[in-house]
Amino acid sequence: MLVDVDITQKAPVGRPRGFDADEALERAMLVFWEQGYEGASLTDLTSAMGITRTSMYAAFGNKEELFRKALERYTEGPAAYGGWALKEPTAREVAAAFLAGSVRTSTCPGLPAGCLGVQGSLAAGDPGQVARDTLTAWRNEGCSRLRERFQRAVDEGDLPPGTDPELLARYVMTVANGIAVQAASGAGRDALQKVADMALRNWPPA
Amino acid sequence: MLVDVDITQKAPVGRPRGFDADEALERAMLVFWEQGYEGASLTDLTSAMGITRTSMYAAFGNKEELFRKALERYTEGPAAYGGWALKEPTAREVAAAFLAGSVRTSTCPGLPAGCLGVQGSLAAGDPGQVARDTLTAWRNEGCSRLRERFQRAVDEGDLPPGTDPELLARYVMTVANGIAVQAASGAGRDALQKVADMALRNWPPA
DNA sequence: AAATTTTGCTACCGATCGGTACTGAACGGA
DNA sequence: TCCGTTCAGTACCGATCGGTAGCAAAATTT
Known part of the structure; x- marks a missing residue:
């Protein structure tokens, strides 16, 4: 089985995402920061991120993964x-x-x-x-x-x-x-x- | 309008409650302590207290009041x-x-x-x-x-x-x-x- | 232009949320 | 003994939870 390795990182086939994943993650981090993991609902998160639930799940996996990535961003940021x-x-x-x-x-x-x-x-x-x-x-x-x-x-x-x-x-x-x-x-x-x-x-x- | 004031505090008409309110509150306090306010569901609380939802609402009001009273007990206890x-x-x-x-x-x-x-x-x-x-x-x-x-x-x-x-x-x-x-x-x-x-x-x- | 892939969207899933109506039984006072 | 009240329990309320299916539009590749 041959695998094409994307060296140029310039060939994501299909429609590119229409939002800035970094900025969306930043917004999610702020919601988790302010309301805590349990207090932050998916509705709170996605409306702050400016994207739909579908896009969030496609980009970040699920709520736990989103939290984990938000924590990473927090570690490297604030x-x-x-x-x-x-x-x-x-x-x-x-x-x-x-x-x-x-x-x-x-x-x-x-x-x-x-x-x-x-x-x-x-x-x-x-x-x-x-x-x-x-x-x-x-x-x-x-x-x-x-x-x-x-x-x-x-x-x-x-x-x-x-x-x-x-x-x-x-x-x-x-x-x-x-x-x-x-x-x-x-x-x-x-x-x-x-x-x-x-x-x-x-x-x-x- | 005449009002009978209960001086002796010995005449609670009707069926007396069948559980120890203090002990139930103690159990609720432990659940709040361990899981936090949002993380403690009414099912968690009442099953730990050993009473039904109905009894809890009759005895303590609602979840917020229960938390307030559990905090009072915590203050006077632990x-x-x-x-x-x-x-x-x-x-x-x-x-x-x-x-x-x-x-x-x-x-x-x-x-x-x-x-x-x-x-x-x-x-x-x-x-x-x-x-x-x-x-x-x-x-x-x-x-x-x-x-x-x-x-x-x-x-x-x-x-x-x-x-x-x-x-x-x-x-x-x-x-x-x-x-x-x-x-x-x-x-x-x-x-x-x-x-x-x-x-x-x-x-x-x- | 064709093919492919992801977008954003609505509508929905089963489960659980906090809270309540209803019921029959248990108890106290008269 | 009968009345009145509160008990404990079930079943249910509308709302929200985290998570998905299905779809038409859009954008990039070939």
């Missing part, structure tokens, strides 16, 4: 501060950048308050457990990235020997998660940045 | 540590007791992980906005209680003059909320207690 923070030179700057990014994204004007990775689905009934588990894994993944980064900082002498990277990572992630909840409760950016500053006042010295 | 913590003699002990209580309740074996006041409803669609607002008010109420307590601590000299009680309260509540999210993500009691300890290492001296 939550990209997580990856950037890991590149800071010192552990303390990593933590500060991570918390500052969390504050900024959770309180961004024009965007939903809080964090999709937290309020997307913390507790759910049967039909929403896949989404819930996906988000749990997402948060724990972030925690692991921080831990690895702090472990490196210990190895490099950036953090005092004997420092527990696991604890530090959990601590930073806990504060970030709390910031997200507080933002969803209506807390403002300045107040939360002060909280983030306070959370770093006891950081291990270099 | 979340009673909040009230106890305020009675500690010093601000630092208040904060420590609050966070320790948050860790214990969020990771109690046999109970759902996390905090009903957080994961009950952080983001919701239209039908769940009342529950969401109720929880937001509940969390902000807790924040206010802490602020008042810390204000008193400042007035009494327990905290250094110039200390910002609002910031302290927000800080403690943020960490507690983060602990709840972490517990819902599977974090264990010991790990979270270490996080709570770390969060208090920079507490203002007395």
